[in-house]
Amino acid sequence: MLHRLQSLPRFQAASYTQGSLKIKSAYLSPSTTPKCKASHAAIAQATHSPNPKGSLKTKKRIFRLPHPSPNPHPMKSLYILYTGGTIGMTQTPQGLQPSRDIVTTALQPHTGSLKTSAASLCEIDPTWHICDPLIDSSALTPQHWANWLTLLQAALPQHDAALILHGTDTLAYTANLLALALNLQGKPVILTGAQKPFGADNSDAPANLHTALAAIQNPSTHGVLLAFNGKLIPPVGSSKTSTEHDDGFANPHFGEWQIENGQPENAPAPFGGSLLQRQFNPRTRVVPILLTPSNMLDNAAAQLNPDHSDAAILLSYGHGNAPAHPALLTAIQRYTQAGKHLLNISQVPHGNAAAVYAQGNALRQAGAINGGRCNLETAIALMMLAAANRWTRDDVESELQRLRLV
Numbered sequence: 335m336l337h338r339l340q341s342l343p344r345f346q347a348a349s350y351t352q353g354s355l356k357i358k359s360a361y362l363s364p365s366t367t368p369k370c371k372a373s374h375a376a377i378a379q380a381t382h383s384p385n386p387k388g389s390l391k392t393k394k395r396i397f398r399l400p401h402p403s404p405n406p407h408p409m410k411s412l413y414i415l416y417t418g419g420t421i422g423m424t425q426t427p428q429g430l431q432p433s434r435d436i437v438t439t440a441l442q443p444h445t446g447s448l449k450t451s452a453a454s455l456c457e458i459d460p461t462w463h464i465c466d467p468l469i470d471s472s473a474l475t476p477q478h479w480a481n482w483l484t485l486l487q488a489a490l491p492q493h494d495a496a497l498i499l500h501g502t503d504t505l506a507y508t509a510n511l512l513a514l515a516l517n518l519q520g521k522p523v524i525l526t527g528a529q530k531p532f533g534a535d536n537s538d539a540p541a542n543l544h545t546a547l548a549a550i551q552n553p554s555t556h557g558v559l560l561a562f563n564g565k566l567i568p569p570v571g572s573s574k575t576s577t578e579h580d581d582g583f584a585n586p587h588f589g590e591w592q593i594e595n596g597q598p599e600n601a602p603a604p605f606g607g608s609l610l611q612r613q614f615n616p617r618t619r620v621v622p623i624l625l626t627p628s629n630m631l632d633n634a635a636a637q638l639n640p641d642h643s644d645a646a647i648l649l650s651y652g653h654g655n656a657p658a659h660p661a662l663l664t665a666i667q668r669y670t671q672a673g674k675h676l677l678n679i680s681q682v683p684h685g686n687a688a689a690v691y692a693q694g695n696a697l698r699q700a701g702a703i704n705g706g707r708c709n710l711e712t713a714i715a716l717m718m719l720a721a722a723n724r725w726t727r728d729d730v731e732s733e734l735q736r737l738r739l740v
Contacts, residue, residue: 411459413493418468419501421528421539432468436532471501476616479511483614490521495550498525502582509569510715513558515614524549526561529582538580565590570712570737586684587707608736610729615722622647625656635665640672644721647713648678654687654704658696670701675720679705679713703730706740
């Protein structure tokens with residue numbers, strides 16, 4: 335379903351052109367869903383009709399932000415991908431549900447406050463893409479990732495930056511996937527959400543949008559970043575850490591950057607490049623296995639069936655330690671000899687699966703790859719790409735080094 339935007343109060347439309355403010359379905363039917371098994375080059379060729387069948391032509395609104403002096407900054411062409419999540423939810427008899435209402439309100443209170451200490455503001459030329467249906471991010475699937483990768487890869491050449499509004503439950507998972515699979519072309523891609531809906535009392539949504547837009551305004555900001563609670567957070571190594579407080583995300587290994595006066599104190603350094611193929615296949619099966627004293631090792635070993643998954647992640651103890659149980663070690667050896675990768679990561683939030691204790695040596699000898707500081711959110715994205723592109727063990731270890739995880 336397509337919708338025409340209502341005029342936003344408090345902003346003066348500077349110019350109007352036909353058909354550029356797109357509000358269309360991002361979730362395509364099975365017959366029209368983009369095939370995302372291509373490489374970056376193939377994905378980059380994906381295009382979208384400027385006026386797809388059934389769409390409404392809408393007027394482009396360029397919102398001039400108030401500033402006290404002539405604006406030295408060029409206009410920012412911003413692609414906004416609205417996927418759903420708490421940030422845009424409204425109350426219904428069944429509980430909070432995603433809503434399109436945020437489209438007419440999200441930029442209104444924040445863009446006017448994007449000031450540095452004395453600098454004037456840039457202008458924002460937004461193109462909204464509203465997913466249909468909008469989802470609670472707990473309903474996220476790899477097919478959503480495939481769709482969004484295609485949309486973003488086609489949109490980035492036409493825009494200066496992308497802003498993704500996303501639910502917090504799986505925000506870090508999506509940020510990691512985009513950081514590892516998306517050809518950014520040197521553009522910033524900022525993800526944000528909220529712990530409370532935009533219209534709720536004491537909502538954190540306005541502040542998070544302010545942080546995201548301030549990051550986009552900063553010319554030194556590049557790459558994929560999470561914007562949350564006044565901070566910019568690098569995606570690799572990030573996790574949701576709280577459902578109770580506005581400070582809902584953290585990155586124990588790579589830190590965060592504070593926002594002051596609408597600008598980040600430090601521009602995050604992007605991770606280096608890589609020549610590895612990064613084709614994304616939403617049908618890739620990655621199984622995580624959590625070791626606990628109550629999870630019988632026979633059961634854990636049974637999950638390592640090379641016929642039932644394409645890669646596996648073992649969440650072990652401490653520095654990557656696990657019992658040297660014959661059934662588990664045999665299963666790991668059988669799994670890796672079948673050409674499947676098993677990544678051993680620590681279940682400790684600030685942990686490091688490394689060759690520290692002899693207890694973990696048996697896992698390494700059986701064929702497990704030490705994931706170092708890799709967390710589950712990063713490991714899922716990494717192993718999906720590794721399996722889909724048939725990376726070798728050396729390739730996986732090289733990528734772990736590139737990401738500064740080992």
